[in-house]
Structures are given as C-alpha cells and as structure tokens.
Amino acid sequence: MGAIAAALQACATRIETACAASGRDAHCARLLAVSKTFPANAIREAHAAGQLAFGESYVQEALAKLAVLADLPLEWHFIGPLQSNKSRAVAEHFAWVHSLETERIARRLSEQRPPHLPALNVCIQVNVSGEASKHGVAPDQAVRMARTVAAMPGLRVRGFMTIPEATPDLAVQRARFRQLAGLYDQARALGLPLDTLSMGMSADLEAAILEGATMVRVGTAIFGARDLGKERAT
Numbered sequence: 298m299g300a301i302a303a304a305l306q307a308c309a310t311r312i313e314t315a316c317a318a319s320g321r322d323a324h325c326a327r328l329l330a331v332s333k334t335f336p337a338n339a340i341r342e343a344h345a346a347g348q349l350a351f352g353e354s355y356v357q358e359a360l361a362k363l364a365v366l367a368d369l370p371l372e373w374h375f376i377g378p379l380q381s382n383k384s385r386a387v388a389e390h391f392a393w394v395h396s397l398e399t400e401r402i403a404r405r406l407s408e409q410r411p412p413h414l415p416a417l418n419v420c421i422q423v424n425v426s427g428e429a430s431k432h433g434v435a436p437d438q439a440v441r442m443a444r445t446v447a448a449m450p451g452l453r454v455r456g457f458m459t460i461p462e463a464t465p466d467l468a469v470q471r472a473r474f475r476q477l478a479g480l481y482d483q484a485r486a487l488g489l490p491l492d493t494l495s496m497g498m499s500a501d502l503e504a505a506i507l508e509g510a511t512m513v514r515v516g517t518a519i520f521g522a523r524d525l526g527k528e529r530a531t
C-alpha cells in the first residue's frame with residue numbers, strides 16, 4: 298500500500314474511533330482531503346485509494362489541478378479566503394465553498410453559479426476564537442448570515458465552518474467547537490436546513506467530532522507536511 302493510501306486508512310480509523318467515542322454512527326463525519334500545495338499526482342493516488350472529496354485554498358493552484366484531473370469524478374471544495382475577483386472561477390468549478398464570510402461574496406457566487414449546475418453548497422466561516430484568525434464572521438452574526446444566504450438561489454447553505462487557534466489543550470479545542478455547534482443548533486431550531494458542521498483538522502479532529510463535526514478537513518495527516526514556501530500569503 299502506498300503512503301497516501303495508508304494515511305487515508307489511518308485517518309478513517311481515527312474518525313471511526315472518535316465517532317464511536319461520541320456515541321454517533323461510525324461514519325458520522327465525512328473526510329475532506331485537503332490537497333493544497335500538493336501535486337495532482339498525490340490527488341490521483343488518494344482517489345485510487347477511494348477518496349473523492351478534496352479541499353483547495355488557492356484558486357489559481359486549484360484550477361491548474363482541476364484541469365489535469367478532469368478525467369476523475371472528484372468533488373472539489375474551496376476552503377481558503379475568497380476575493381471577489383476570484384469568485385467566478387470558484388462558482389464555475391467547485392461544488393462547495395467552506396469559507397464564505399461576506400454577503401457581498403455570497404451574492405456574487407449566487408449570481409455567477411452557472412444555471413446548469415446544482416446550487417453551490419456553502420458553509421459560513423465563523424471566527425470563534427476572536428483574536429487568532431481575522432477570517433470569518435463574528436459568532437453573533439453567523440445565524441443572521443445563514444438566513445440571508447439561504448434566500449440566494451444559486452447557493453445552498455449547508456452549515457458552518459471554523460478554524461480555531463491551534464492549541465494542544467483539548468478542553469480549549471472542545472470549547473471552540475462546542476460554540477460552533479451551538480450556533481448550528483440555534484440556526485436549525487429556526488428552521489434553516491443545515492446539515493454540515495465543518496470543523497476539525499489533522500491535529501484536532503477528535504475534539505471536533507466529539508462536539509458534533511460532520512466533516513473534518515485533513516491535510517497534513519494524509520499528504521504530509523506542507524512546503525511553507527508554497528503557502529502564499531492571501
């Protein structure tokens with residue numbers, strides 16, 4: 298078995314164990330393989346091992362890989378900061394956006410979504426840790442934003458996403474994820490048809506699943522350490 302296939306299997310085991318520990322079904326959380334900075338060949342290898350959903354953070358880099366991998370039935374998720382001049386490419390080429398943080402970009406994506414494609418699935422990014430990340434809406438804006446986006450015809454609002462500050466403290470990790478889960482419950486109680494809590498990465502997916510994650514975004518634990526020089530400032 299190749300290194301990527303073995304890593305995917307190890308990830309699947311981590312997810313199943315965490316799902317069991319949280320008292321949920323063994324497949325309670327979907328795995329999104331975060332392939333940013335890794336070459337198309339690595340994605341091909343992951344696909345050969347059964348992985349279909351991939352996350353990318355940089356539009357130009359992603360488009361190049363999408364073109365090379367057009368022969369595969371992959372599901373592409375955009376997870377990085379999105380500038381308005383790149384929204385059309387994302388609306389045309391991706392199935393999901395996890396990093397929606399302004400109404401203006403939401404409106405553009407909705408208008409730019411090609412009519413022959415299903416609505417673009419979106420999660421609203423929420424900044425639960427305040428100081429650590431400047432991306433995402435404030436927690437007290439998240440539910441209102443979800444309602445606004447729910448009315449946009451080109452979009453299908455699926456839930457919330459967060460990237461909390463990195464910390465080895467399991468209690469802090471869980472508190473951040475619990476806060477996002479609380480917003481999700483609140484929005485669902487208002488009747489919004491949400492089904493996705495996108496939270497948890499290589500280092501904290503267990504904490505996220507214990508707090509209700511339905512999708513974890515994992516890069517390093519599948520593909521290895523990223524070349525920081527390739528992680529452009531955005």
Ligand SMILES: *Cc1c(COP(=O)(O)O)cnc(C)c1O
Pocket residue numbers: 331333354376377460498499500514515516517518
């Ligand atoms: C890079 C990235 C990930 C993956 O992080 P790892 O720690 O490598 O698993 C997940 N989510 C987002 C939004 C990212 O940008």
